[in-house]
Each structure stands twice: as C-alpha cells, then as structure tokens.
Amino acid sequence: MTPPKLHARIRSSRRLSDGFIKLDRIEFDTDMHAGGTQTVVREIAHRGHAVGVLGYDPVRDAVVLINEFRPGCLVAGDPPFTDNVVAGGMSEDESPLQAAVREMLEETGLELRDPVLVHPGAYVSSGGSTEKMALVVGVVVTRHAGGVHGNAEESEDILTVVVPWRDFIQRVRSAQITDLKTLVAGYWLAEHREQWMRPSKSADTTGESE
Numbered sequence: 659m660t661p662p663k664l665h666a667r668i669r670s671s672r673r674l675s676d677g678f679i680k681l682d683r684i685e686f687d688t689d690m691h692a693g694g695t696q697t698v699v700r701e702i703a704h705r706g707h708a709v710g711v712l713g714y715d716p717v718r719d720a721v722v723l724i725n726e727f728r729p730g731c732l733v734a735g736d737p738p739f740t741d742n743v744v745a746g747g748m749s750e751d752e753s754p755l756q757a758a759v760r761e762m763l764e765e766t767g768l769e770l771r772d773p774v775l776v777h778p779g780a781y782v783s784s785g786g787s788t789e790k791m792a793l794v795v796g797v798v799v800t801r802h803a804g805g806v807h808g809n810a811e812e813s814e815d816i817l818t819v820v821v822p823w824r825d826f827i828q829r830v831r832s833a834q835i836t837d838l839k840t841l842v843a844g845y846w847l848a849e850h851r852e853q854w855m856r857p858s859k860s861a862d863t864t865g866e867s868e
Contacts, residue, residue, distance in 0.1 A: 664689035669697065680704040703787045707779060710791055710839035711744040711758040713770060713798035714823075714847060716854050721826045721847070722798050723840070724765050725817040726808070731836075741819055741829075742837040745791075754778060754792035762798065766818045767807050770796040776846050782838075791839055795847055797854070823851070 666688040675681040686698045713722035723741040732738035746761040748754065755773050762770040779790035800820045808814025821829075829835050830844035847854075 661691075664691065674701065678705070700786065703789070705787070705789050706747050707790045707792070708745055708747050708782075709754045709757045709761065710742075710793050710843060711762050711770065711773075712793075712795045712840075712843040712847060713744065713762055713766070713768060713800075714795060714851075714854055715798055715800040715820075718800055718820075719823045719855070720800055720820050721823060721844075722762075722766055722768060722800060722803060723819045723821055723826075725819050726815060728837075736836070740837060741821070741835070741840075743840045743843050745839060748792070754794055757792075758794035758796065762796070764809060765807050765814070765816050766798075766803065767805065768798045768800075768803055768818075770794075770798060772797045776843065793839060793843055793846070795843060795850075 666686050669685040669687050671682050671684045673680070673682055680703070682702050682704070684700055684702050686700070687695055688698055689695055714720075715722070722744070724744055725739055725741050727738055728740050728742075729738070731740060744758075744761050744765045746757065746765070748757040752760075754775055758773050759770045762768055773794050773796035776793040776795055779792045781787070782789045782791050803820050804818050806815060806817055808816035827844060827848055830841055830848075835841055835844065
C-alpha cells in the first residue's frame with residue numbers, strides 16, 4: 659500500500675540574522691503521518707549552495723586534501739584543524755563543474771582536469787539548512803603540490819595536503835575523517851578508482867613535464 663502524500667506550507671517567516679549565514683525563524687503547518695496537522699517552529703540557516711571537490715592523481719595514486727580552521731569543530735569540542743576535500747560556495751551563474759575547477763585552483767593552486775559530477779547536490783542538513791552540496795571528482799597533478807593558499811579577504815588560510823590513496827581510504831574507513839562530504843567522495847572514489855588508475859594523457863605528459 660502506497661502511503662498518502664503529505665503536505666506542508668510556510669505560515670510565517672522572520673529573519674533573525676543576516677550575517678555570513680542567514681538565519682530565519684519559520685512556522686510551518688504540516689500534515690502528520692497518522693492524520694491531522696501540526697504547527698512546527700524551526701530556525702533555518704541559509705548560506706547558498708556549495709561544491710566539494712576531490713582531486714585524484716592517478717600517476718602517484720594520491721589524493722589532494724586541504725587543512726584549514728573549521729569553527730564548528732572547535733565549538734563542538736573537537737580539533738579545529740581538519741583534512742577535508744576542497745570546497746566552496748557556488749555563485750548563481752556557476753555549474754558545479756565550473757565551481758569545482760575554480761575552487762581547486764583557489765585553494766590548492768592546482769588545475770582540476772577531467773572533472774566528473776558525482777552528485778548534483780545533496781542537502782547538508784535538511785532539518786535546519788537549505789544548503790545543498792554537489793560533489794565533483796577530477797584529476798590533478800601533485801608533483802609540485804603544496805603550500806598555503808586561499809582568499810585572504812575571506813580569512814582563508816589553507817594548507818594543501820597530498821595523501822597516498824592507501825592512507826586516505828584507511829582514514830575514511832576508520833572514522834578518522836569526520837567531514838561528511840570528504841567521506842562520501844572517498845567512498846565514491848574507492849568504488850570507481852580502478853577506472854582512473856591508468857594515467858590520462860594530460861596527467862601523464864603535461865604533469866611529468868611541469
């Protein structure tokens with residue numbers, strides 16, 4: 659038996675904060691699974707949509723991550739500097755692939771080649787945020803990777819970290835990686851990595867001559 663389709667609507671909305679993350683208090687009228695309706699009040703955060711990007715070097719069988727300060731980790735009582743995939747907000751006129759190429763260059767100084775859209779956008783935390791995170795995986799050349807990058811005007815202080823694939827997937831599987839988009843990207847690459855193991859022409863020739 660197919661369950662009935664439930665509906666919900668916004669009754670009212672009030673802006674609480676208009677800073678880096680916009681916050682609204684919203685009243686919803688929602689149907690209930692057992693029948694009837696109820697009013698639900700929630701604070702909903704808006705910060706636009708974003709893209710997470712995992713760069714993989716098939717020549718060296720390594721991935722590129724970034725290490726930077728994560729405020730939420732510190733407030734929650736965890737170590738504040740973590741290794742995650744490259745990530746950043748998307749502008750309204752950007753596709754996930756375009757944003758992925760731009761973010762990889764901004765945060766690591768590397769060119770992202772042959773990008774593949776893993777997911778067009780999954781909700782980061784749909785109970786309290788409108789943000790969707792797209793995921794992209796692409797090829798990078800890590801021969802000269804390293805250093806500190808980022809947009810100083812946005813207080814970005816980002817260290818490029820190159821991790822051998824074996825070490826990265828061990829960290830993913832042992833819960834040492836605590837960032838969800840990095841976990842998803844890691845598991846996706848674990849499933850598809852054999853298709854990427856043969857170096858692409860661009861990575862094999864251009865990369866080794868840099």
